[in-house]
């Protein structure tokens with residue numbers, strides 16, 4: 001088969017643009033197919049990017065990126081009923097992560113790829129991929145592209161893998177949700193829904209603050225966040241899809257309530273919602289197949305270890321590695337040998353960090369994390385900060401009593417604590 005390009009990238013988000021930049025820097029001809037009107041128009045993040053991967057990909061050029069504020073303050077807030085416990089940590093020297101606005105950032109990122117000569121074909125919906133003569137034919141509403149290699153960067157739903165029949169999630173025990181694209185391969189257990197608002201509220205400080213918030217998702221398993229930008233504040237919730245399903249409230253109402261409870265006032269500038277992959281290391285979908293490498297959310301590379309939520313740095317790094325692997329595969333001429341990419345992933349921080357976070361992430365699947373533990377903590381703090389005519393209770397007996405009151409078994413508590421450490 002005659003090929004149109006060395007590599008076709010499906011999806012022009014962070015993973016796809018990173019893959020395109022990396023492949024182009026390695027001398028390959030690349031095209032990016034993106035269904036949105038521009039990069040960033042369909043993309044949603046809470047908005048905090050750990051920038052190490054961006055630096056690795058772009059070197060000093062990362063300084064031109066439209067980043068918002070460096071995050072120098074971390075706050076955890078836990079709400080139970082009328083109680084709120086919070087904890088803050090400030091480090092004025094750090095520049096490890098920045099708040100970002102995806103519509104601005106992604107558009108700039110795509111222009112970096114275009115400056116390297118990569119065509120980004122917008123408003124182009126990839127609707128199928130066929131195998132033909134040892135290569136692939138990528139079908140879209142703008143015509144077909146013949147290529148020996150596809151880098152899949154089409155986000156959490158991972159359509160390209162599904163077109164090629166390599167997602168095998170039917171093996172999991174969860175019942176499929178029929179109304180999700182009517183595709184039986186979508187397992188609600190493996191996804192969260194992220195809802196996000198950008199509010200016209202300027203921060204007081206000239207550095208950014210990241211808040212992680214528990215207990216304000218109206219009984220749906222999940223957590224909240226708030227990040228300050230230069231001229232606005234991003235807030236949102238990440239909600240487990242299997243917990244949201246059948247809940248009486250819609251995600252939109254839950255976030256409206258969330259904003260009200262946080263007391264964040266200001267004009268609503270933007271509302272968006274998006275799927276988020278929720279895999280553990282052990283249940284990740286296939287990352288490579290003949291002629292195909294899967295990157296970013298499509299590969300399930302989302303890490304939540306309780307302290308950090310990271311999809312963007314993983315997307316950029318996996319894209320970079322796929323671009324480098326594409327060069328090696330093209331040089332060898334064996335387009336089935338995408339295992340090269342898997343080997344690179346194994347050496348990278350992505351799979352190592354996913355593996356390390358695997359045990360903690362099981363905590364986000366259980367009820368105790370969102371109900372019993374916050375109540376237990378609030379109960380302990382309330383009693384320790386209260387003085388009455390009765391003899392003062394010691395912390396050990398308060399702790400034992402609150403564990404019992406919240407129906408937490410000692411063995412379960414110990415097991416959960418071991419997962420965290």
Ligand SMILES: Cc1cc2nc3c(=O)[nH]c(=O)nc-3n(C[C@H](O)[C@H](O)[C@H](O)COP(=O)(O)OP(=O)(O)OC[C@H]3O[C@@H](n4cnc5c(N)ncnc54)[C@H](O)[C@@H]3O)c2cc1C
Nearest residue numbers: 011013014015035045046047048126155194296297311312
């Ligand atoms: C509410 C929310 C909060 C989050 N907060 C954070 C955070 O603070 N920090 C962090 O690091 N991560 C966060 N994440 C995760 C992060 O947004 C993702 O991990 C990241 O966007 C993944 O990038 P990607 O390029 O793989 O996918 P995406 O950004 O989803 O890009 C996929 C692209 O593929 C295109 N596409 C899809 N299908 C097709 C098709 N058939 N044809 C053509 N194009 C197609 C889409 O239009 C899109 O542009 C958050 C996610 C959500 C939803």
